[in-house]
Amino acid sequence: MVSLPQDVTIKEVGPRDGLQNEKTLIDTEAKISLINQLSESGLSYIELTSFVHPKWIPQLKDAVEVAKGIDRKNDLTYAALVPNLKGLERAIEADVDEVSIFMSASETHNQKNINKSIDETYPVLQEVVDGAKQEGKSVRGYISTVFGCPYEGKIDVNQVMSVCDNLFSMGIDELSIGDTIGVANPVQVHNVLSSMKERFDQNHLALHFHDTRGMALANTYVALEHGFRTFDGSLGGLGGCPYAKGASGNVATDDLVHMLTEMGIETGVNLDKLTNTGLAIEKHLDKPLPSKQMELARRM
Template sequence: MVLPGKATLVEVGPRDGLQNETGLIASADKIELINALARAGLTRIEAGAFVNPKWVPQMADSEAVLAGIERRAGVSYSALTPNLKGFERALAAKADEVAIFAAASEAFSQKNLNCSIDKSLARFAEVTQAAAQAKIPVRGYISCVLGCPYSGAVDPALCVDIAEALFDMGCFEVSLGDTIGVGTAASTQALLTPMLQKFNPKQLAVHMHDTYGQALANVYQSLQMGISVIDASVAGLGGCPYAKGASGNLATEDVLYLLNGLGIEHGIDLNQVVVAGDVMCRKLGIANHSRVAQALLSQNA
């Protein structure tokens, strides 16, 4: 086992985290969070989503957020773009990177995207073609890679096929998402084994949810297999919509603590991230879901 010497965190809290929170969140608070995370050393931050505000009202102000942030050198501010219209909005808002999202389950694709997997990929090809012309990098997401809330187990071979389609259309990286957090170290290994037979580990990222408390174990398994890009959400923002009351996103602070313990370089100040997450949780009036943040904040109380 040779762990990566360096890891990169993709901070998804301002998008994947906040979009699942109830109640109106002021654009200024989102901007403050993104700026604080960038100052802490995070170099890849999902700043918004250009989706239909009827479906994701929390992201309706993504233009204003991208216009208001302090753009730091060396930081990539990305946005989710499900279709060509969304991409055009992201381009106008000067997003540095865009992301498209497929599902490894026909049932989830129909529920979440209102179309089949093949149809969603055809739609995304329009985005990647436009992005190539504009010289904007495109990241691909695959959701439900370790299980679907509607159809259960997912075949790793299907995930490989979808990843290949995303790479073929021009994605530079594919993030593998355990959307409902049912994965274990064993199922993570079973997914990554065929993935790494086909793709370089530098092409892949993992996006683990913590519904059953297995996210860190799954990240550790991924690190052992050479994956060095990890998606995480400050303070564990964003619940799991498929398991009532369950935690959802893996907390950035908890990943950083793991990386520190393993001696893996990341260039991020853990204490600054803890403060940024705590400030946002207080504004939202919610509990901080990071176990590491809870421990560090209690020491300073």
């Protein structure tokens, strides 16, 4: 039996990565309530929103209002996605704790998502990192399409490593490795993470699995076997990818917490409180959340 971590950190990205892809517009008060309830569940990290231009993501146009309106807890990190210096100004105004930058390992996906080539993206992100650090903020990076791209298929691991190298050289504190369209399988995850561990300190790496094909928990287990201890999750499986038809949301935080708890791995998160929060946000979405835990809760 492989030795698994005794505890892990789950980073909740539902209020940003989840809601940004929901077609039903959620009002500001509902978002604030969602985040406040998540804050009471034992999570140590919540990604609140995104400071991209409102025309790109109308769902998150109230980013500053949401960030300023929540009841903050001192032991919790509140983060937000920031694409450029203009977004950073708003993030600083909102006083987020951590700034997240993002780009793709795939050239085509990067063009579709950011409207820039990979090489054109680096200097823009460097400005954000430098500005955030000057304000005393920690910085997290996201690298998308690590395990596959909707336009280019599988991405060469050397290309992934090159982008990771550049992001770490900017001075980021952590890098989240994304299976953006949910195409990864356990063998592929094993191979990629084996290469990652040889090159980077895995204490500065997180995993961001999507569940399009129901593989996210299996892939999480492989990462646990490799000793990784930080995972992104989205309440109830909220989310998707606007540039990948049919892609579903992140691994559901509630399903992830259930699995880890049953395996004897400490998360610090209260599953009942998570579930109740999911039931509450379902009413605003006017649709059921796709996680197994939420399906079970609706039957009870």
